[in-house]
Amino acid sequence: MFPKFILSLALAASLFSCQQQAPATSQTDITRQQTAKPYYPGKGEQWERRRPEELGFDGGKLQEAVAWAKTQETTQMPRDFSTQEEIFGKLLGPIPSDRASTNGIILKNGYIVAEWGDTKRPDPTYSVAKSFLSTILGLTLDRGLIEDVHDPVARYVQDGGYASEQNRQITWEHHARQTSEWEGELWGKKHDFVGTEAFGKGERKPRQLQQPGTFYEYNDVRINRFALSLLRLWEKPLAQVLEEKIMDPIGASATWRWVPYQNAYVDIKGKRMPSVSGGTRWGGGLWISTRDEARFGYLFLRKGRWENKQLISEKWVHAATTQRGAVGPDYGYLWWLNTEGKAWPDAPTTSYAALGAGQNTIWLDPEHDLVIVWRWHNGNPNELIKRVLAAVKD
Numbered sequence: 001m002f003p004k005f006i007l008s009l010a011l012a013a014s015l016f017s018c019q020q021q022a023p024a025t026s027q028t029d030i031t032r033q034q035t036a037k038p039y040y041p042g043k044g045e046q047w048e049r050r051r052p053e054e055l056g057f058d059g060g061k062l063q064e065a066v067a068w069a070k071t072q073e074t075t076q077m078p079r080d081f082s083t084q085e086e087i088f089g090k091l092l093g094p095i096p097s098d099r100a101s102t103n104g105i106i107l108k109n110g111y112i113v114a115e116w117g118d119t120k121r122p123d124p125t126y127s128v129a130k131s132f133l134s135t136i137l138g139l140t141l142d143r144g145l146i147e148d149v150h151d152p153v154a155r156y157v158q159d160g161g162y163a164s165e166q167n168r169q170i171t172w173e174h175h176a177r178q179t180s181e182w183e184g185e186l187w188g189k190k191h192d193f194v195g196t197e198a199f200g201k202g203e204r205k206p207r208q209l210q211q212p213g214t215f216y217e218y219n220d221v222r223i224n225r226f227a228l229s230l231l232r233l234w235e236k237p238l239a240q241v242l243e244e245k246i247m248d249p250i251g252a253s254a255t256w257r258w259v260p261y262q263n264a265y266v267d268i269k270g271k272r273m274p275s276v277s278g279g280t281r282w283g284g285g286l287w288i289s290t291r292d293e294a295r296f297g298y299l300f301l302r303k304g305r306w307e308n309k310q311l312i313s314e315k316w317v318h319a320a321t322t323q324r325g326a327v328g329p330d331y332g333y334l335w336w337l338n339t340e341g342k343a344w345p346d347a348p349t350t351s352y353a354a355l356g357a358g359q360n361t362i363w364l365d366p367e368h369d370l371v372i373v374w375r376w377h378n379g380n381p382n383e384l385i386k387r388v389l390a391a392v393k394d
Helices: 002-035 059-070 084-088 128-142 172-177 196-202 220-234 238-247 288-299 313-321 382-390
Strands: 101-109 111-116 257-258 266-269 270-272 286-290 352-356 360-365 371-375
Touching: 059 101, 059 382, 084 266, 084 286, 101 288, 128 172, 128 220, 128 238, 128 257, 128 286, 128 352, 128 360, 172 360, 220 238, 220 266, 238 257, 238 288, 266 352, 288 371, 360 382, 371 382
Parallel strands: none
Antiparallel strands: 101 111, 101 371, 257 286, 266 270, 352 360, 360 371
């Protein structure tokens, strides 16, 4: 009897111990359940917020990171865009009368854990638009309008833009790597960026053209030629393509616009259509809110899938955001990469970003399931990134 009594006490103690530990295990299970099935925000305001602590953050440290970000208003881009032509050259399209102050949003597992400033205001996002053009290239491949990214553009587009010996060598990949070395003039701007009136402080010295694919140059004239070539294939405005295939399915607002230059129109099958730009260097461009950019970034974090639909192939997302080119900086298909750990030294090498002038940033971290959109700020995004990652406990 005595041994059985001792055994009963031991068993009771063991059960009591398990009961005491149950809440911790239960919380862990809840966290796992939250991350097992991806969360997708509903349309518009249907976007869940979570306390940072619920998703593995030190709430105090994250609050400190956001407080610091609020102090980093850009000094490079005036609120009234008054230096636009001085910096970039003669405008071809409209520019807003003013912009929002620095603002941002942080997503963890798709949930909003921090937000500051006016994140609903659609502002020009400058070269972040290039990553949207990259996405349209991916859609073009997914739908078989292009067989292979390595195909010459001249095989598909016969409008004279690829007729020369220099230009007929250019592939779709060359355009997406910024190594096309396309030669010519488009919308009143020449490929060489020579001339203060046309290019402002961004003008460049004359140089000899290189063979396509062998030389990297960040060049909006060539990117705009790329956009026109995509328009030729789709035979409908690229803003409409983006709206139908990406922005509407991810629940974006109705406030974003892809504004063309006044002279960037072509006739396609008897219809006058706008050709969009890959930035706001000469006005126009993609005008979009921080919240809509966060949705776009989250789509990529989910490898092109939104709820039960694959909007853009996982294959394209992987290629565009992990594979750097043979020449040039750490650059994918119109996305900035961190594979060398140089762009953002405190971030995982798997992270990547869409970047634009005025410090417009959409930064994605697959390792921690993070999206940070930060706009109109001063300096390298790494300064905020390292503060946010320092707040991650798990």
